[in-house]
Amino acid sequence: MTKTALPLHADDLTGFVRALSRQLGETSPSHLKLMNMVARAAGFQNVQHMRSATAALRRIEARTDQAAPDMRSVERALRLFDAQGRLEQWHSKRAVQTISLWVLWSALPAGEVLQEPELNALLIAEHCFDDPAILRRTMISCGLLTRQRDGTDYQRVEREPPPEAKSAIRVIASRRRARLM
Incomplete structure (x- = not known):
């Protein structure tokens, strides 16, 4: 007959050892000895x-x-967005571009397949320099978007944004909410 492993978790070793000591009664070793015994039983020295x-x-x-x-990178990226949360210009540094792309990525619907005109409309609403193609291409090269070989069926790639992108997304999301109200 096989045994099923039963996990044991104690939030506080001292409390666990005191309860065990009370159960053992007078035959219980000292508190420190009992704590060391439990630690060894758990695989420690x-x-x-x-x-x-x-x-x-x-x-x-x-x-x-x-x-x-x-x-500092977050601040550089945030300077590129207007008061309504739209990207006003394309930065020359790739690190700042990437943070900006993450912010645009956050505006795209998760899990939806989009055709190029739909994606362009979403990107145009989120930037001011009227070049959705560069944004699309760069998002694909950064792994934020996928598309079919024929250039159709774009989809947002679900991943965890880096810490810089999370900070920028939080700030721009509040600006977007103000714009959409």
Whole structure:
């Protein structure tokens, strides 16, 4: 007969060990010994090893989850948008262009297949320099849009925006809402 693994999670090791000690009664080892026993049972050398491994994991998770955006690039990209959230000019630097494209990407409907005229209409509504072709092509080369070989059936690629793009999208989204009200 095979055994099914049962996961065990305790939010606080001290509370868990105290409850275990009460259950064991007078035969219970000291608090520290019991904590070390539980830590070894969990695969650590001792409770100190368990603490340091947990602290390291939290630091690593904090670094990867909270990647700080390059606010200088965000500021450069935001200068390209007007008060209504429309892209006014095309920047010469690729990094700033990419942030701007992410902002335009956020205005496209998710999961919908668009024909070129529909996509052009959406892009024209979101920029002022009347060149949807450059925006379309660059979005495809950046992997933000896909299209069929014959140039039809455009679709937004669903991905997680980088931190800089998220910051810019938040600011421009509020400008767009004001425009659309």
